[in-house]
Amino acid sequence: MQNLVDNPAFIAIASLGIAILLLGVWAFMLERRIKKLMAGKSAASLEDTISENQKTLKDLLAYHQNVEEELRRIDLRIKKKLHGAKTVRFNPFQGTGTGGNQSFATALLDEDGNGVVLSTLYSREKVSMFAKPVVDRKSEFELTDEEKEVLKN
Incomplete structure (x- = not known):
């Protein structure tokens, strides 16, 4: 041994x-x-399954990219839409015994603070309405105290 x-x-x-x-x-x-x-599978069916999974993954990635692009477009559209409306009622003739809180100022703005301020002055004889364009919560026209108030955040 x-x-x-x-x-x-x-x-x-x-x-x-x-x-x-x-x-x-x-x-x-x-x-x-x-x-x-x-x-339960043959080599050919396994190869088909892998190929099908690759195609499905490719389709899902393309779908995901399309969804992201659509969400970006929707986000841009939403930013341009009316974000809020704020109204203040007031009496422009306070202390004179005329009128009441029938007059108002309303701001209609988008998310970026762009839009319009609508103001009405009500008296017994007439109603006057004014519209002032607003960019970034500011107007090129002189604003009343009530209009400034509705433009605040």
Whole structure:
């Protein structure tokens, strides 16, 4: 027995035997994993599934990009729309015994503070209405105190 262990050919054959045994175990485990992966599928159907998943992913990415673009467009449209209306009623003839709180100033502005201020002055004889354009909550026309009040945030 001692002669066999000292023999280089025996050591080489024993090493190869152990390597073959380890490769056999590895191949067996790999075969089990492949069978588990392919359970109920052929190689062609698995390839089709992968191809179909790639196409679906590509379609989803394109859809996602379209949705993002549409949301940007909607966001821009919303910014241009009427953001709020604020109204203040007042009596322009206070202390004279004339009129009441029939007069008003109303601001119609978008999100950026652009729009118009509408003002009415009511008296027994007539009603006067004024419209003043507004950019960034400011007007090129002189504003009354009530109009300034409705332009505040």
